[in-house]
Amino acid sequence: MSERVDVVQNFEAVEVSQLLTEVKDLKAEGYRFAQACATVVDDKIEIIYSFDKAHQLKNLRITVAQGEEVESITGDYWPAFIYENEMHDLFGVQFNHSALDYQGNFFKVAEPTPWNPKK
Amino acid sequence: MAKRTVIPFGPQHPVLPEPVHLDLVVEDETVVEAIPSIGFIHRGLEKLVEKRDYSQMVYVIERICGICSFGHGWGAAAAVEGAMGVKIPERAEYLRTILHELSRLHSHLLWLGLLADAFGFESLFNHCWRVRETVLDILEKTTGGRVIFSICKVGGLNKDIDNETLKEIVETLEGIKEEIKELTDVFIEDDSVKNRMVGVGVLSKEDAEELCAVGPVARGSGVVQDMRLTNNHGVYGELDFEPVIETAGDCYARCKVRIGEVFQSIELIAKAVAKIPEGPVSVPVKGNVEGEYMLRLEQPRGEAFYYAKGANSKFLQRMRVRTPTNMNIPALVKTLQGCDLADVPILILTIDPCISCTER
Amino acid sequence: MKTFRIAKVLFKSLFKKPATLMYPVVQREWQERTRGSIDLYSEACILCGICARRCPADAIEVDRKAGTWTIHRMQCIQCGECVAACPKKCLGMNNQYTEPQAEKVVDTYEIEQKKDETKGPANAELTCNKEECVFCGLCAKVCPADALKVDRKEKIWEVDKEACAKCGACVDKCPKKCLSMGEAKAEAEAAPKAEEKPAAEGEEKLNCNLDECIYCGLCAKNCPCDALTVDRKEKVWEVDEEACVKCGACLEKCPKECLAIS
Structure with a gap:
């Protein structure tokens, strides 16, 4: 009989500089990378990384100012390349040291960074 | 040293009418x-x-995809309900579960047909889709649409499905069970089918975890992961739900997982119909959305994310949908390494890619 | 060795009728619930434009001046949102699809604008007779356009004239019949006699004849202020004196007529 899980809403704010350390900790604890998404909040961009372990969810939230660069987590979680390229193409967030960087060619968009408020 | 060549595959290609390159x-x-x-x-x-x-x-969200449309509508509605703190009636929760399982049934039958088509078994393909038509007829009768249902709304459902109709649905499904069994036996037992699938595209359990695979791909590799085991959507807790797990990790195992889920869905629907309580199917919802909510559903293709964030307005600040195919592409890339060129279409198909979902 | 396992299925289908229809010679029968296309029963339409605003696909256009209601058939996604939102229930969903065509189909209906005496002229404005108003907020709750703002404590009743579609849903719903379309007297609007009200109201009280009451809970469901508590099992009927505005919305709904304000 598999265990049933009550998923709690769990958002944890993290400094941009601390992101990689936190992600490494989660990886060591056996978490699975689930998704990453960006939201525009008052000209800044909020990024949520979700991690799953035994159906329980942990969300890390970072807030990135315009032009600020974020360290890529593809070193630990390679599948994150899809989300990082997506955020780069739509929101214009710059990720450093990506394991697989499409350099803006992941989505075929008519204009660069269409979802960024600054364009 | 063999010579290396690059073969461009797609966006128009022999497996799917969908653009992945x-x-x-x-x-x-x-x-x-x-x-x-x-x-x-x-x-x-x-x-x-x-x-x-x-x-x-x-x-709008429901129209992301024509196959898992009910799940998308449910996820979007449930995420908003979560952010607003709305509790929907129990009958609505049961009906949503039943409709979601019907969607899974027709999605898996569609996939089985496509798989047969990918290895050139035309008659099997046509028979799978013939059986699927029965499920689509049920959906049209209950919701009014064959693939886009527009029955889910924030606060419950637009229409009730009466108990008589629900019993008829269970009887119809029991009736086609035998037909489905005859077809799935072909997938499981026929040598020409097994030759194309057994041992092809093996994804080990470690790799599936490392590459964060979801849904039937992960379950085919022995990972116990099914969002129906979580308690924040549906009534799976009351239906003694157990995920279907296979351990081999090849195309054949992924196919067996989906076949298992076809019969499981029929069972779950019968159990839900037996237990469904009377009552209203919706609660009125008015006002603005404040706060955020993250919800996960088990779509036919795997775990899907719905994230709603509102800033005290009727308009959401963000509605994020992450579809299962997004998460299975890394696993696909990994299994493709070392396979035969002739097996590429089958490998792509066994992750059940839905590019329309991915390109929201 | 198991080959040709599909033989059984194939052999059976030799003796069956085809699973497909000879379309278009044989037409498909649609289900009762099939969402085919939108019907407009134009007699009841008041051109309020709520359908156009609710439509997720922008398929409906309403022109009040020209008196036309237009639907872009090929843009419509048959979600049924307009049917649910229409305050006059003049939209319906039928089960016949729009015929496929090379040109986009646009249907325009002429709506005869009624000069209804009770609703006033077409350019009327929604007004509230604040002498009568108990600020129950029922109007704001039923408003399909969210154009009304009611605050009980501050005794505020405001209408957003831009948003108001003049559909009259609130006029029909108002328990005190204090809402009207362009009929309010000038003095009533100028001087809301807020001070006098509490004294007069103080003596009034909502009562329930518990011998008659069947604890159906309809009163509690229709109370705009959530002032009523009804429990069927425990046979409890309670009114929160603080919250009750004596609007009388519950009286209208009570099937046993056991409620009274005295």
Whole structure:
């Protein structure tokens, strides 16, 4: 009989500089990378990384100012390349040291960074 | 040293009528590397939240995909309900579960047909889709649409399905069970089918975890992962739900998982119909959305994310949908390495890619 | 060795009728619930434009001046949102699809604008007779356009003239019949006699004849202020004196007529 899980809403704010350390900790604890998404909040961009372990969810939230660069987590979680390229193409967030960087060619968009408020 | 060639595969290609492109680096007949590229039809549906309020958004999100449309509508509605703190009636929760399982049934039958088509078994393909038509008729009778149901709304459901109809549904499904069994036996037992699938595209349990695979792909590799085991959507807790797990990790195992789920869905629907309580199917919802909510559903293709964030307005600030195919592309790229060029279509198909979902 | 396992299925289908229809010679029968296309029953339409605003696909256009209601058939996604939102229930969903065509189909209906005496002229404005108003907020709750703002404590009743579609849903719903379309007297609007009200109201009280009451809970469901508590099992009927505005919305709904304000 598999265990049933009550998923709690769990958002944890993290400094941009601390992101990689936190992600490494989660990886060591056996978490699975689930998704990453960006939201525009008052000209800044909020990024949520979700991690799953035994159906329980942990969300890390970072807030990135315009032009600020974020360290890529593809070193630990390679599948994150899809989300990082997506955020780069739509929101214009710059990720450093990506394991697989499409350099803006992941989505075929008519204009660069269409979802960024600054364009 | 064999010579390396790059074969462009897609966006128009022999497996799917959907645009995914792969650059296959081949040595003789063996694929050594595959580089995926998507984004040919990115529609930006998520951006529409700025112009459509949350109740309209459910209809928009539902149109992300024509196969898992009910799950998308449910996820969007449930995420908004979660953010607003709305509790929907129990009958609505049961009906949503039943409709979601019906969607899974027709999705898996569609996939079985496509798989047969991918290895050139035309008659099996046609028979799978013939049986699927019965499920579509049920959906049309209960919701009014064959693939897009527009029955889910924030606060419950638009229409009730009476108990008589529900009993008829269970009887109809029991009736086609035998037909489905005859077809799935072909997949499981026929040598010509097994030759194409057994031992092809093996994804080990470690790799599945490392590459964060979801849904039937992960379950085919022995990972116990099914969002129906979580308690924040549906009534799976009351239906003694147990995920279908296979351990071999090859195409055959993934096919067996889906076949198992076809029969499981029929069982779950029968159990839910037996237990469904009387009552209303919706609660009125008015006001603005404040706060955020993250919800996960088990779509036919795997775990899907719905994230709603509102800033005290009728319009959401963000409605994020992450579809299962997004998460299975890394696993696909990994399994493609070292496979035969002739097996590429089957491998792509066994992750059950839905590019329309991915390109919201 | 198991080959040709599909033989059984194939052999059976030799003796069966085809699963497909000879379309278009044989037409498909649609289900009762099939969402085919939108019907407009134009007699009841008041051109309020709520359908156009609710439509997720922008398929409906309403022109009040020209008196036309237009639907872009090929843009319509048959979600049924307009049917649910229409305050006059003049939209319906039928089960016949729009015929496929090379040109986009646009249907325009002429709506005869009624000069209804009770609703006033077409350019009327919604007004509230604040002498009568108990600020129950029922109007704001039923408003399909969210154009009304009611605050009980501050005794505020405001209408957003831009948003108001003049559909009259609030006029029909108002328990005190204090809402009207362009009929309010000038003095009533100028001087809301807020001070006098509490004294007069103080003596009034909502009562329930518990011998008659069947504890159906309809009163509690229709109370705009959530002032009523009804428990069927425990046979409890309670009114929160603080919250009750004596609007009388519950009286209208009570099937046993056991409620009274005295």
